[in-house]
Structures are given as structure tokens and as C-alpha cells.
Amino acid sequence: xxxxxxxxxxxxxxxxxxxxxxxxxxxxxxxxxxxxxxxxxxxxxxxxxxxxxxxxxxxxxxxxxxxxxxxxxxxxxxxxxxxxxxxxxxxxxxxxxxxxxxxxxxxxxxxxxxxxxxxxxxxxxxxxxxxxxxxxxxxxxxxxxxxxxxxxxxxxxxxxxxxxxxxxxxxxxxxxxxxxxxxxxxxxxxxxxxxxxxxxxxxxxxxxxxxxxxxxxxxxxxxxxxxxxxxxxxxxxxxxxxxxxxxxxxxxxxxxxxxxxx
Amino acid sequence: xxxxxxxxxxxxxxxxxxxxxxxxxxxxxxxxxxxxxxxxxxxxxxxxxxxxxxxxxxxxxxxxxxxxxxxxxxxxxxxxxxxxxxxxxxxxxxxxxxxxxxxxxxxxxxxxxxxxx
Numbered sequence: 001x002x003x004x005x006x007x008x009x010x011x012x013x014x015x016x017x018x019x020x021x022x023x024x025x026x027x028x029x030x031x032x033x034x035x036x037x038x039x040x041x042x043x044x045x046x047x048x049x050x051x052x053x054x055x056x057x058x059x060x061x062x063x064x065x066x067x068x069x070x071x072x073x074x075x076x077x078x079x080x081x082x083x084x085x086x087x088x089x090x091x092x093x094x095x096x097x098x099x100x101x102x103x104x105x106x107x108x109x110x111x112x113x114x115x116x117x118x119x120x121x122x123x124x125x126x127x128x129x130x131x132x133x134x135x136x137x138x139x140x141x142x143x144x145x146x147x148x149x150x151x152x153x154x155x156x157x158x159x160x161x162x163x164x165x166x167x168x169x170x171x172x173x174x175x176x177x178x179x180x181x182x183x184x185x186x187x188x189x190x191x192x193x194x195x196x197x198x199x200x201x202x203x204x205x206x207x208x209x210x211x212x213x214x215x216x217x218x219x220x221x222x223x224x225x226x227x228x229x230x231x232x233x234x235x236x237x238x239x240x241x242x243x244x245x246x247x248x249x250x251x252x253x254x255x256x257x258x259x260x261x262x
Numbered sequence: 263x264x265x266x267x268x269x270x271x272x273x274x275x276x277x278x279x280x281x282x283x284x285x286x287x288x289x290x291x292x293x294x295x296x297x298x299x300x301x302x303x304x305x306x307x308x309x310x311x312x313x314x315x316x317x318x319x320x321x322x323x324x325x326x327x328x329x330x331x332x333x334x335x336x337x338x339x340x341x342x343x344x345x346x347x348x349x350x351x352x353x354x355x356x357x358x359x360x361x362x363x364x365x366x367x368x369x370x371x372x373x374x375x376x377x378x379x
Binding site for chain 1: 335336337338339340341342344345347348349354358359360361362365366
């Protein structure tokens with residue numbers, strides 16, 4: 001049915017598609033580039049005609065076995081991949097689809113490719129990644145409460161990723177402040193099951209290895225009940241119901257005393 | 263090895279591996295035996311990688327020193343080392359650790375005093 005479209009119309013459609021479309025021969029010399037493609041490169045078609053496409057685009061895949069154009073010409077499936085191109089020292093993120101170009105008999109005589117500029121999308125993704133990292137960081141704050149006492153309030157759900165993050169933050173903070181006591185306040189943790197308890201035990205063990213005592217505070221009556229019913233032994237970890245008690249325990253460990261002014 | 267305040271201090275090098283850890287153990291034990299000291303500090307703050315084997319050797323060293331009548335404190339385990347060892351589910355036993363050298367001395371002092379009383 002495509003045959004019914006006249007050649008002129010087909011060329012007009014191709015020329016006016018608002019995304020770069022390119023065709024190359026088997027040597028990767030450009031044999032066609034539509035208007036959007038020429039604009040993308042900032043050159044006229046006469047300038048780029050018969051040049052090698054890898055000289056024009058300088059992408060990450062160019063001159064490597066990653067080049068999808070070569071792959072499809074060798075018989076691979078049509079595929080769409082991400083890439084980065086360098087045009088006039090400017091990096092553009094693109095997504096290109098490569099397909100073989102066949103003659104009437106079905107012989108491969110080259111390749112064709114269309115390109116989507118995804119710079120905006122990539123930028124959004126980077127922003128999202130940064131934001132999620134920020135959220136991760138603010139979700140596990142380690143606060144220096146007193147000389148050599150650090151408190152880590154935990155709010156929300158503790159999964160293994162979060163637990164790892166907590167451990168890293170704590171261990172880093174211990175080295176930074178050379179703390180002797182670290183208080184893990186789990187008042188804001190919704191539910192404590194075996195997995196969460198194991199994470200807490202692990203964190204306590206790691207801090208002990210660093211030479212720091214770990215106090216777990218904010219254990220509610222419900223949590224105490226579950227822990228006992230589940231048969232979890234917190235071992236030598238000091239536990240408290242409130243942060244206040246934990247702080248007073250920490251003072252005792254550091255041989256400190258709070259005295260009222262007379 | 264250095265001697266400060268009647269304590270032996272050993273600094274372990276960055277490249278602690280399965281081959282040289284036994285040699286280090288032997289050296290430490292010999293020195294401790296010869297010095298008749300009450301306190302030993304093993305500084306591990308330079309060691310970047312500790313595996314199950316090297317850690318078990320270090321722990322055994324601590325036990326041996328203890329049998330020789332001295333207390334031992336490991337100082338300055340790196341954060342990465344600590345979290346890796348915990349992930350490997352190693353039993354730490356009753357080794358003494360501290361973040362800084364100063365704390366290590368304090369810990370030794372308190373322990374030695376208790377044993378003297």
C-alpha cells in the first residue's frame with residue numbers, strides 16, 4: 001500500500017518529520033539526511049553528503065562494536081538504544097533506532113536510523129536521582145547530641161537498604177566525631193519484626209566493633225511485647241523506653257553527671 | 263612497635279592478607295612475651311580490608327595476649343571494615359575496641375586498674 005504514495009509525497013513526509021532521520025550505505029557513508037537531521041547537526045545536506053556518519057556524530061557508540069547500525073546490517077534485530085553525541089563540543093543525549101535498509105529484492109544495502117533528543121528526559125532523571133539521594137540522606141540524620149554522644153532518630157519503615165544506609169551514616173559519624181556512645185531512637189518506627197530487629201542487632205554489633213556503645217531507645221510496650229514473643233535476644237545491647245533515659249545512661253557510661261546550679 | 267606509658271602499640275599495615283597475618287601474630291606474641299607489659303594496643307586504622315580469616319587470626323591474637331597476662335584493645339576499625347565484618351556474620355567475642363588511641367589507653371588503664379585491685 002505504501003507503493004501508492006507517490007515518491008514526492010514520501011520525500012516530503014520524510015523531510016518534514018520533526019526528528020532526525022538518516023540513511024547510510026554499507027560503508028557508513030551518509031546517503032540521506034532529512035531537514036531535522038541537518039538542523040540537528042547545524043549543516044546543510046550538501047556538506048554532509050558522503051561523509052562517514054561517525055565523523056558527524058562522534059557518539060559513544062561510534063567506532064565501537066556497540067554501533068547498532070553495524071549490528072543491524074550484520075543481521076541483528078532492530079533496536080532502540082540510548083547514546084550520547086558530541087556536536088560542536090556540546091553533549092546531547094539521544095535515543096536512536098537503527099534498522100537495515102533493503103532494496104526491492106530484500107538485500108541489505110545500508111542502514112537507516114532515526115534519532116530522538118532525550119536531553120530533557122535525562123536531565124529530569126538526574127534531578128530525580130539527586131532528589132532521592134537527598135531524601136535518603138535526610139531520612140537518616142545523625143545528630144551530635146553531646147560531646148561524644150550521637151543520636152540517630154529512626155522514623156518510618158526500616159528495610160535492608162535503609163538499615164544499610166543507617167549503618168553507614170552511623171559508622172561515618174562515629175569516625176568523624178570519635179563518639180563513645182550512639183543512641184538509636186526507634187520511637188518512630190511503625191513496627192519491629194524479626195528483620196528489623198536483626199538490622200538493629202547488626203548495627204549495634206558494628207558500632208561495638210568500632211569501639212562505641214550502642215543504646216537503643218524509644219522501645220514502646222508493643223515493641224517490647226513483640227520482641228519477647230518472637231524470641232529475639234537483643235543480647236548486651238542497652239535498651240530504654242525513652243530518649244531521656246538513654247541520654248542519662250550515656251552520661252553514666254561517659255562518667256558524666258548533670259548537676260543543678262545552686 | 264612503640265612503647266608508650268608502659269603499653270605496647272602495634273600499627274598494622276594497609277596490606278594485611280592471609281599470608282602475612284600469621285607472621286604478624288607471631289611477632290606480636292613474641293614482643294608481648296618479652297616485654298612483660300599489662301596493656302597492648304593494636305592500631306588497625308590503616309587496614310582497609312579484613313576478611314573472615316584475618317579477623318579470626320586477630321581475635322586469636324587477642325586471646326593469646328590475654329593468656330600472657332595483658333589486656334589488648336583494637337583501635338580504629340574503619341567504618342567499611344566494621345560493616346563488612348558484620349555482614350559476614352562474624353562472632354566478635356569479647357574483644358575490646360575503641361575509636362581513638364586516647365580512648366584505647368583509657369580503656370586499658372581502667373581494665374588494668376581493675377585487675378590490680
